[in-house]
Amino acid sequence: MLYLFKKLGIIIFSFILIFLSSSQVLYAYESNNVIDHLNFLTEEEVEELQDLIDEVKEDYRLELVIVITDDTQGKSSRDFADDYYDYNGYGVGSDKSGLLMLINMDKREVWISTTGKAIDIFTDAKIDKMLDMIKPFLSDGDYYTASKTFIDYTRMYSRNDSSSGYSSSGSTVIKDNSYMHRVRSYLSSPMTLLIAFVIALVVTLVIRFSSKGSVTVDSRTYEETGAFRLNINQDIFLREITTKERIRSDTHSGGGSSTHIGSSGRSHGGGGRSF
Amino acid sequence: MSLVKEYRCPNCGAGVQFEPILQNWRCSFCNSEFDKSQLTMPLEESQEESEKVAENLNVYSCPSCGAQLIADETTSATFCLYCRSHNIIKDRFSGKFKPDQLVPFRITKEQAKDIYTKWIKKKIFAPSIFKNKEEIDKITGVYVPYWLFDCNAQGYIEGTATRVRTWTSGDYRYTNTKYYRIVRSGSSRYSRVPVDGSKKLDDNLMYMIEPYDYAHMKDFSMEYLSGFLAEKYDVDAGEAEKGMRQKVEKYLENRLKETVIGYSSFNVTQKSIDVHDTSCKYAMMPVYLINNTYKDKDHLFIINGQTGKISGETPLSLVNQIAFGLGLMLIIWLLIGFGGALFV
Numbered sequence: 001m002l003y004l005f006k007k008l009g010i011i012i013f014s015f016i017l018i019f020l021s022s023s024q025v026l027y028a029y030e031s032n033n034v035i036d037h038l039n040f041l042t043e044e045e046v047e048e049l050q051d052l053i054d055e056v057k058e059d060y061r062l063e064l065v066i067v068i069t070d071d072t073q074g075k076s077s078r079d080f081a082d083d084y085y086d087y088n089g090y091g092v093g094s095d096k097s098g099l100l101m102l103i104n105m106d107k108r109e110v111w112i113s114t115t116g117k118a119i120d121i122f123t124d125a126k127i128d129k130m131l132d133m134i135k136p137f138l139s140d141g142d143y144y145t146a147s148k149t150f151i152d153y154t155r156m157y158s159r160n161d162s163s164s165g166y167s168s169s170g171s172t173v174i175k176d177n178s179y180m181h182r183v184r185s186y187l188s189s190p191m192t193l194l195i196a197f198v199i200a201l202v203v204t205l206v207i208r209f210s211s212k213g214s215v216t217v218d219s220r221t222y223e224e225t226g227a228f229r230l231n232i233n234q235d236i237f238l239r240e241i242t243t244k245e246r247i248r249s250d251t252h253s254g255g256g257s258s259t260h261i262g263s264s265g266r267s268h269g270g271g272g273r274s275f
Numbered sequence: 276m277s278l279v280k281e282y283r284c285p286n287c288g289a290g291v292q293f294e295p296i297l298q299n300w301r302c303s304f305c306n307s308e309f310d311k312s313q314l315t316m317p318l319e320e321s322q323e324e325s326e327k328v329a330e331n332l333n334v335y336s337c338p339s340c341g342a343q344l345i346a347d348e349t350t351s352a353t354f355c356l357y358c359r360s361h362n363i364i365k366d367r368f369s370g371k372f373k374p375d376q377l378v379p380f381r382i383t384k385e386q387a388k389d390i391y392t393k394w395i396k397k398k399i400f401a402p403s404i405f406k407n408k409e410e411i412d413k414i415t416g417v418y419v420p421y422w423l424f425d426c427n428a429q430g431y432i433e434g435t436a437t438r439v440r441t442w443t444s445g446d447y448r449y450t451n452t453k454y455y456r457i458v459r460s461g462s463s464r465y466s467r468v469p470v471d472g473s474k475k476l477d478d479n480l481m482y483m484i485e486p487y488d489y490a491h492m493k494d495f496s497m498e499y500l501s502g503f504l505a506e507k508y509d510v511d512a513g514e515a516e517k518g519m520r521q522k523v524e525k526y527l528e529n530r531l532k533e534t535v536i537g538y539s540s541f542n543v544t545q546k547s548i549d550v551h552d553t554s555c556k557y558a559m560m561p562v563y564l565i566n567n568t569y570k571d572k573d574h575l576f577i578i579n580g581q582t583g584k585i586s587g588e589t590p591l592s593l594v595n596q597i598a599f600g601l602g603l604m605l606i607i608w609l610l611i612g613f614g615g616a617l618f619v
Contacts, residue, residue: 184612187608192612195611196611212479212483212587213483213584213585213586216486217482217486218529221485222486224463224466227465228461228530230460230531232460233459236456240453241452241454242452246446247446
């Protein structure tokens, strides 16, 4: 019995490893989308990120760009990000869909710029959420994990977004929709693993702590029927306190995307913050 | 392991045994059924009878754990129920063994085995030795000594309660908290609060197989012991009373707390509960015991011989738990992956 469980454990682990690694070796190396002027990333890391970006491009028709620089040519992070994206010809389809994450080391700012159908998918609230997740890694100087988080969240939001199959201009964008492909993207998502982990943990703990038996005696079991008498029953009001607290206004929660026009004349969405 | 009772059948003289289902005695040879009065009819002077039967009791002592089990002349124990030692000493019982009352067995040994088997099957983290059929066959019916207390209780609790209300107005959320001083005083009467008189049996596990249905309680008579073992108390009434007081204090405190209603929170700051006018009776309650040893530690499982309620603690194998958790995680992971992809 015990050996059976051990064997099962080994099988499970190797299964997970094989599945995760198989999804990484499918695309050839070619880095156009990770521009690291400051050499914060190793060559292997750039290669891995590029592979992931290629996958997203194929799955969701979105081009991802990661730029790390300390020279924004005097522009704000927002303008530099928009211009870099527009003038280097990034984007998928006629509306040039995609996202660019700029890590501006000069001002220690991160900016995510969205273009095309990415503007609709990545609402202000989602951009905020992504920046929340990315910022701590940047503060720690872990640029690789920050980039990977950016890609993971892009993938997650694109998958969850029901309108992701259509561009904002109405023309249909074709995704790779094969069943196995979707299965793989589900299985490699950290969210799926997390959900599976939490459910398994809860079930295991519930079974574990239900091991003894249960008490069925309560405070009335041995009481003679009708013997309980209440002699004193007093509730005396002492004082009251009223406090008030400002409700945090959530203007971003509406789900919309605010946009602006870049120097090239194209619309962009996005957001950023310092780290 | 055999516990055989051979009370004499008034018709044919063969063995007679107590049947939990019939709540009567049955002759295993001529299949006649007898009630208690028929069995004891020949001995009319009841005083003489009980003394005579008491003389026929044996006591089985275990030198390794100190357990003492009483059985009538024709019932025998072959191993110690508490430590599984086969080295037990049979002796004539001397002294006083005279419980006031008794609840007879209602569950047969076979039913008890079924109950245990079903229960242990669900304990997926328990080592497999606990599911071994040979071990399950060792299940034994024992009358456990109990002290049943009657008492009155008087209690007083005092504390602070709050009532919290929140609402929003404009950009603000308001929280209003009202504080109250709560006083409750009351009394109640409790009858037949059971405290077991055996040190060997874990109090928590015994608490979990309660309650017994006192409606079927009988005056004690030696005939009920046929086919079962009995334990003599090693916790005296005075000691048991302490345990009873704690229980009753808790019962009355909870009862008083239940009358504090309509508040968001209630904290008791003062309480005093007095238990008085206690009286107690010595009674025997039916229990099936099965003991297993795992890694040199005894694990006792207890089944209420009247209601069938079971309690016991199985060791938890960490490897089993981790393997189960990972296996479950894999299944859920694949389910989400393959299933979720269907609906996109």
